[in-house]
Amino acid sequence: MTPLLQARDVTKIFKGGLGDRAATVALKNFTLALDAEQPTIIAVVGESGSGKTTMGRMLLGLERPTTGEILYRGKNLLRLAREEAKQFRIEVQAIFQDPFGVYNSFYRVDHVLTVPIEKFGLAHNANESRAMIERALKAVGLKPEDTLGRYPNQLSGGQRQRIMIARALLLRPKVIIADEPVSMIDASLRESILKNLLQLKQEFGISIIYITHDLTTAYQISDSIIVLYRGEVVEQGGVELVNDPQHPYTKLLISSIPVPDPNRPWGEDEEWSQSAHAERTV
Amino acid sequence: MALAAKDIITEETPSAAPPGYSTLILQNRKIVFGGILFLLILGTALAGALMIDPKLRRSGSITRKLPPHAAAVLGTTSLGQSVAAQMTEAVPNSIQVGLIAALLGTVIGSLLGFVSGYFGGWVDAVLRVVIDVFLAVPVLLFLVLIAALVRGVTVQHMAIIIGLFAWSWPARAIRSQTLSLKTRPFVDVARISGMSGFDIITRELVPQMLPWLGANFVNAFIVAILAEAGLSILGLGPQREMTLGMMIYWSLSYGSILQNMWWWWLTPVVTLMLLFLALYLIHLGFDEVSNPRLRTQV
Amino acid sequence: MRAYVAYVGQRFLILLATIILAMTIVFLLPRLVPGDPMGAIMAKLSSVGAGRGNEALIRDYMERFGLNKPVWQQYIDYLVQLAQGNLGYSIANFPAKVSDLIFTALPWTVGLLLVTTVLSWLIGSVLGAVVGWRESKSVTIRAVVVLALVAYTTPYYILAILLLFAFAFLVPIFPLAGAYEVGTKPEFTFAFTVDVLRHAALPAMSIILVSLGWWFLSMRSLMISIKGEDYILWAEAKGLFPRRILWRYGFRNALLPQATGLALSLGYLVGGALVTEVIFGYPGIGWLIFSSIKGLDYPVIQGSVMLIIISVALVNFAMDLIYPFIDPRIRQAQTG
Ligand SMILES: Nc1ncnc2c1ncn2[C@@H]1O[C@H](COP(=O)(O)OP(=O)(O)O)[C@@H](O)[C@H]1O
Ligand SMILES: [Mg+2]
Numbered sequence: 025m026t027p028l029l030q031a032r033d034v035t036k037i038f039k040g041g042l043g044d045r046a047a048t049v050a051l052k053n054f055t056l057a058l059d060a061e062q063p064t065i066i067a068v069v070g071e072s073g074s075g076k077t078t079m080g081r082m083l084l085g086l087e088r089p090t091t092g093e094i095l096y097r098g099k100n101l102l103r104l105a106r107e108e109a110k111q112f113r114i115e116v117q118a119i120f121q122d123p124f125g126v127y128n129s130f131y132r133v134d135h136v137l138t139v140p141i142e143k144f145g146l147a148h149n150a151n152e153s154r155a156m157i158e159r160a161l162k163a164v165g166l167k168p169e170d171t172l173g174r175y176p177n178q179l180s181g182g183q184r185q186r187i188m189i190a191r192a193l194l195l196r197p198k199v200i201i202a203d204e205p206v207s208m209i210d211a212s213l214r215e216s217i218l219k220n221l222l223q224l225k226q227e228f229g230i231s232i233i234y235i236t237h238d239l240t241t242a243y244q245i246s247d248s249i250i251v252l253y254r255g256e257v258v259e260q261g262g263v264e265l266v267n268d269p270q271h272p273y274t275k276l277l278i279s280s281i282p283v284p285d286p287n288r289p290w291g292e293d294e295e296w297s298q299s300a301h302a303e304r305t306v
Numbered sequence: 307m308a309l310a311a312k313d314i315i316t317e318e319t320p321s322a323a324p325p326g327y328s329t330l331i332l333q334n335r336k337i338v339f340g341g342i343l344f345l346l347i348l349g350t351a352l353a354g355a356l357m358i359d360p361k362l363r364r365s366g367s368i369t370r371k372l373p374p375h376a377a378a379v380l381g382t383t384s385l386g387q388s389v390a391a392q393m394t395e396a397v398p399n400s401i402q403v404g405l406i407a408a409l410l411g412t413v414i415g416s417l418l419g420f421v422s423g424y425f426g427g428w429v430d431a432v433l434r435v436v437i438d439v440f441l442a443v444p445v446l447l448f449l450v451l452i453a454a455l456v457r458g459v460t461v462q463h464m465a466i467i468i469g470l471f472a473w474s475w476p477a478r479a480i481r482s483q484t485l486s487l488k489t490r491p492f493v494d495v496a497r498i499s500g501m502s503g504f505d506i507i508t509r510e511l512v513p514q515m516l517p518w519l520g521a522n523f524v525n526a527f528i529v530a531i532l533a534e535a536g537l538s539i540l541g542l543g544p545q546r547e548m549t550l551g552m553m554i555y556w557s558l559s560y561g562s563i564l565q566n567m568w569w570w571w572l573t574p575v576v577t578l579m580l581l582f583l584a585l586y587l588i589h590l591g592f593d594e595v596s597n598p599r600l601r602t603q604v
Numbered sequence: 605m606r607a608y609v610a611y612v613g614q615r616f617l618i619l620l621a622t623i624i625l626a627m628t629i630v631f632l633l634p635r636l637v638p639g640d641p642m643g644a645i646m647a648k649l650s651s652v653g654a655g656r657g658n659e660a661l662i663r664d665y666m667e668r669f670g671l672n673k674p675v676w677q678q679y680i681d682y683l684v685q686l687a688q689g690n691l692g693y694s695i696a697n698f699p700a701k702v703s704d705l706i707f708t709a710l711p712w713t714v715g716l717l718l719v720t721t722v723l724s725w726l727i728g729s730v731l732g733a734v735v736g737w738r739e740s741k742s743v744t745i746r747a748v749v750v751l752a753l754v755a756y757t758t759p760y761y762i763l764a765i766l767l768l769f770a771f772a773f774l775v776p777i778f779p780l781a782g783a784y785e786v787g788t789k790p791e792f793t794f795a796f797t798v799d800v801l802r803h804a805a806l807p808a809m810s811i812i813l814v815s816l817g818w819w820f821l822s823m824r825s826l827m828i829s830i831k832g833e834d835y836i837l838w839a840e841a842k843g844l845f846p847r848r849i850l851w852r853y854g855f856r857n858a859l860l861p862q863a864t865g866l867a868l869s870l871g872y873l874v875g876g877a878l879v880t881e882v883i884f885g886y887p888g889i890g891w892l893i894f895s896s897i898k899g900l901d902y903p904v905i906q907g908s909v910m911l912i913i914i915s916v917a918l919v920n921f922a923m924d925l926i927y928p929f930i931d932p933r934i935r936q937a938q939t940g
Contacts, residue, residue, distance in 0.1 A: 110500065436621075444872070540879060
């Protein structure tokens, strides 16, 4: 069974500016296979500059690997036929870090919702399109009448990010690559956005590659974890690895978060995560 | 299916919608003032064309070398033409040259700039060299060559010749703007929403750059009028039609400065200056609209 | 070092492309423009003064344009001729060589442009730096800024006409036209030098005033933006004297974009200077082109245009070679 999305020995090198200025190896020999039959959340954790975003962008086909290849249903992204490319775009979606920059300030927020429907031909008429949009917005806990017709600067960061989640959901993708979806969101709203993500998996069967620099949230919602350090995978495994880290970098990451009791999974005890959160922000 | 009600977060949100471009443009004093001045100049010329007998444009139609008086409010030339009558033809013609040339230049420049900036790769490498070459070359000289060959140019010829060489600045400016805009996250969103490169350029980038394209257009307009007058003064203008440049050419050829016929040379000169002032103000205004930070600087 | 070589290679490519483009356009234009301008040139040739040298002229042109040969052959011949510095003969002033006419005119244009460009660039940059640094909103400064704006938006030739009217007609302190008094001969005497300067004053002033406005404004806004940069704040924190900061840090860092502007504006500047020469009857290349246009002397126009385009490209290339030594970022790449 070919995986839905696969990275095979992918390396990305950014050339320095003028000629031979030091090149950056953003990602090195990265391999990943995502078989989306069973919805799962894979967290990719690492400090800033460790190559997480670069990895995500390559999986989305927004950036070309320097060496290695990204495969969609066994086929290299660069060689997809027109119809396959469209299918790939529908099945592999994304949520980005900056909930403001993703909006073109010229348009109302509706724009990001109507464009994919139009481009992928998901609705037969305006009514159907409108209904789809409203359903998706409601699914992420937004009131359509409060959001549609507004300009991005009229909404809060949390609302804007939820619209992006709704946008992804609209396409019923198999996998969503979420690049630090809460790092630029007001701290008080992070939990609810993360819940939205968890809900995508649980209710809609969507797999998520959750990119974050924050091991706590990774531990809270993911099934497995990949730890990136300077472009290289230093640790990889089920979410339990947090309890028994092998690599010194992972240990360092863990020791820097105040987790009272890592054996208690998140989501069952609301108070716990609230207190952990409070400690983090002090 | 939806989240429970308690999860619906209602945050306080900034309420005002951002002003649209039309509002920003109408609120910009420079654009409004420049626009009014421009329309005044053009309007006066058009109204004059209705009121003044076009025959007075011909040589020998009126007493020569007269200062402004009732029959010729702007005086007469050494050839016996009414300066005012000439102006009613020259102003619309010069504006026509500017308009056509600026349109050509901006369209060609946008095409090259967007393609070069957005798609990159070898297309960009080639286009960059081409753009750089045309930037470095004194374009007026190519115009001199062409105009020297095409004898009996018309106003439309001038406009097209100038326009065909007026794209290098817009191309360069649009390319660099595109380079910076295309790294913005909304372009990524557009890409994963199934938009093609062409879609992204026309539907995502162009709207972002509208005021800025406007500034470029007005700039090309200025450059074109400048080029027309320059070519005309060099003796390459439309000999059988009147433009502001040709009026200066004729007045200089007949030594109007030495003969103290100030009304002859001063009229087109002042009009050109007012036209520049108007266009330049509009240009500055568009610059401000596209980049609000500029407003604090001047 | 490798970065520098790659960079120079790229700029050289642009230089080469410019020269080839100029030569090709000059070659192709007369063949492309409708209305048979080549025929007109030949007709004009045949009508040039009777007898002596007439045939030689026509033979030269038949050879140059080789109209019976295939176009690529014509092109190669043309390039070979150019490489030998052969620009052919003037039609209006036969048997003068085009290259001789150009070299008589060239010093006047080069001198005028060089002096005016350097002066306006220096004065404008220094004034702009000082005014931008002060950031004062006083009436005088505002007036200066508005004045600079007016000067910069005024086209060269308009200013030229106004100056001509004011200082050659109304208050005739300067001569109306020419580069030196008619009847005198160019020589290196004090009197002649003064005469040349007097004649150059108005054309120079009109070019300087216009470009001065531009350098002033761009330096001023560069300074204003540089003032907020970290290294300035750092220098201030270190307690350096404000004047020292202005020149050592601010001015230096603004020089590069300012120099880039100079290179970019050169083409525009040259075009402007050509028209200015016509208005002042100044015997440089602009005037040469102007009189050739009147005399339908296409070979001279062609030669002058090509020469100017190539010189401008060369100057630009030379500036490109120097930038890396002003620009700290590129310098770092070389040593590091
Ligand atoms: N477009 C780019 N050009 C040059 N270098 C880049 C580019 N994008 C990322 N990098 C470099 O690659 C490395 C990894 O960046 P990134 O993938 O953004 O890391 P992360 O998302 O983990 O913070 C960084 O050193 C960054 O500077
Ligand atoms: Mg990142």
